[in-house]
Amino acid sequence: MGDTKSITIIGGGLAGLTLGIGLRQRGVPVTIHEAGSYPRHRVCGEFISGRGQGTLERLGLREMVKQSGAVTAQTTAFFSATRSGAAHALPSKAICVSRFILDAALADKFRELGGELVEGRRFSENFGEGMVRATGRQPRPGENGARWVGLKIHARKVTLTADLEMHASPQGYVGLCKINDGEVNICGLFNRSTAENRGPKAGREWLFGSAGSPLNRRMAGAEFNEDSFCAIAGLSLQPQQAVGRTEVCVGDAITMIPPVTGNGMSMAFESAELAIAPLIAWSRGESSWIEARQKIARDCDATFAGRLAWAKWLQRLILTPLLQSPMVALAGHSNLFRSLAFEHTR
Numbered sequence: 624m625g626d627t628k629s630i631t632i633i634g635g636g637l638a639g640l641t642l643g644i645g646l647r648q649r650g651v652p653v654t655i656h657e658a659g660s661y662p663r664h665r666v667c668g669e670f671i672s673g674r675g676q677g678t679l680e681r682l683g684l685r686e687m688v689k690q691s692g693a694v695t696a697q698t699t700a701f702f703s704a705t706r707s708g709a710a711h712a713l714p715s716k717a718i719c720v721s722r723f724i725l726d727a728a729l730a731d732k733f734r735e736l737g738g739e740l741v742e743g744r745r746f747s748e749n750f751g752e753g754m755v756r757a758t759g760r761q762p763r764p765g766e767n768g769a770r771w772v773g774l775k776i777h778a779r780k781v782t783l784t785a786d787l788e789m790h791a792s793p794q795g796y797v798g799l800c801k802i803n804d805g806e807v808n809i810c811g812l813f814n815r816s817t818a819e820n821r822g823p824k825a826g827r828e829w830l831f832g833s834a835g836s837p838l839n840r841r842m843a844g845a846e847f848n849e850d851s852f853c854a855i856a857g858l859s860l861q862p863q864q865a866v867g868r869t870e871v872c873v874g875d876a877i878t879m880i881p882p883v884t885g886n887g888m889s890m891a892f893e894s895a896e897l898a899i900a901p902l903i904a905w906s907r908g909e910s911s912w913i914e915a916r917q918k919i920a921r922d923c924d925a926t927f928a929g930r931l932a933w934a935k936w937l938q939r940l941i942l943t944p945l946l947q948s949p950m951v952a953l954a955g956h957s958n959l960f961r962s963l964a965f966e967h968t969r
Contacts, residue, residue, distance in 0.1 A: 627651060628906045632755045633746045636665070637722075637888060638874025639757030640729040641895035642902075645682055647736035649899070651906045654739040656746040662727040666773040666855045668798050668882050669808045670696065670787060672717035673969030675889025678896045684732070691728045692803035693720035696786035699961075701954040703947040704792050704836040708955040710785035714965045717787070717885070719800045721777070721808070723851070750870050752912040753905075755898065759875045771858035772813045773882070774830050777851035780844050781807040789883065790838040791947040794829050796883060797838055806848065812858070812882050814942065827852070860938065862931040865920035873898050877923055880931055881938035884968035890927060897922045933967040 630646055632639045635657030643653045671679075671688075679685040696717040701708040734740055750756065781799065788799040795813035802808045813829050832838030863878035874891040901915040910918075940946055953960050 626908065628753060628908070629653065630753055630755060630902055630906060631656070632757050633750075634757035634759060634874075634876065635659075635661075635730065635740065635742070636726065636757060636759050636874060637729070637891035638759075638876070638895045639755075640726070640733055641678070641682065641684070641892050642755065642757065642873055642898055643733045643738050643740075644684070644729065644736060645895060645899040646902060646906075647733065647738045648682070649903055651903060653733075654741065655733065656741045656744065657730075658743070658745040660742045661730045662723045664775070664777075664851045664853045665722045665726070666775045666810065666853050667722045667808075668800070668810050668885055668887065669722055669802055670717055670719050670798070670800050670885045671888045671892075672696075672713070672715070672885050672965075673889040675886075675892035676718065678889075678892040682896065684729075687728055687732060688718060688720060688725065691720055691724045693718045693725075694786070694801045694803065695719075696800060698785040699787040699789070700785035701951045702788065702790045702837040703951045704790075704833055704838075706948045706951045707784075707837045708951045711955070711958075711961060713787070714962055719786070719802045719808070721803045721806070724803055755871045755873060755902070756876045757873050757895075770814070770856065771860060773811070773855045773858055774813070774827060775808065775810040775851070775853050776827075776830060777802070777806045777808055777848040778842075778845040779806055779848075780846050781809075781841055783807065783841070787885070788841075789941075790832060790836070791941050791950070792829070792832060792836065792838070793944045796941055797830055797832070798882065798885070799838075799841065807845075810882070827854075860935075862935060864928075865923040866917070868916075868920065871898065871902075871916045871919055873919075873923075878927070878931065880927070880968070881934045883938055883941055884930070884934045886930060886934070886968050889969065890930075893926060894923050897926065930968050933964075937964055937968065 629652035797811035873894040901918040904910040905915040
């Protein structure tokens with residue numbers, strides 16, 4: 624590899640592993656530091672739609688994802704606590720896959736390409752040149768008196784009317800999608816007052832909906848995989864710009880798009896791909912670290928700014944209790960609304 628400089632990636636989630644794979648495919652020495660270990664469950668919608676599928680194709684990972692047992696999603700339906708919507712075709716097909724399986728497969732691919740993966744140890748060195756932050760969501764205690772909590776669990780014997788279902792409730796919303804081996808991923812985002820002194824597990828019942836709701840009826844005969852339950856608190860949904868960072872960041876380390884869009888996994892893949900060429904240029908001595916960082920930040924902001932703006936609007940709509948049932952009706956009867964909401968958040 625001659626004088627090619629190495630890259631260190633902090634965080635072995637979707638963005639970190641994808642970036643590591645892309646760099647190794649082009650001969651760059653890479654070490655990834657991951658505080659956890661594989662396989663592991665993560666709070667995630669486990670739904671890949673939009674341009675991220677193109678990234679997987681270009682990096683030669685699409686077939687690997689398919690072989691991991693991914694399920695194709697072609698239909699979606701919206702629900703409130705009191706109203707059910709009909710299933711409609713998605714504007715374009717999506718992929719649903721368990722993070723428990725996908726992350727482990729990406730880690731194996733990275734090692735196969737000669738990358739060094741350090742697991743089970745938190746990175747404690749100072750950041751500097753050649754280091755990329757891919758550590759995911761940055762926890763925040765609260766925003767405007769509210770605290771966002773994410774919860775997830777897998778289950779069997781859950782009958783869906785669409786490949787992807789979105790259920791809104793006064794507490795937040797829950798997404799259900801079919802994944803590997805006949806399981807359904809049940810993942811929700813909830814808003815509670817920071818004055819409440821309860822841990823994430825105390826709100827687990829929010830995943831199952833209020834009595835009599837369409838979501839609650841879905842859960843009636845469910846068999847839950849207790850090992851898959853996970854929670855994360857202190858999420859930040861305020862859009863952030865990459866150009867404001869002093870470090871090279873990818874994925875949720877830049878910003879987190881509201882999960883209601885189903886575009887978070889795609890943005891992780893896309894941001895990783897955008898970082899590959901500038902990091903190769905730095906590794907080969909063709910640009911400075913500052914130039915590489917600025918190029919990555921500008922490209923990420925230009926790619927994601929529109930989606931984040933539309934997602935913020937859509938999130939507010941779905942989280943307003945008085946608008947939830949009208950929104951279900953609108954989504955069920957307006958192709959224009961569904962198309963705009965889908966296309967502009969991707």
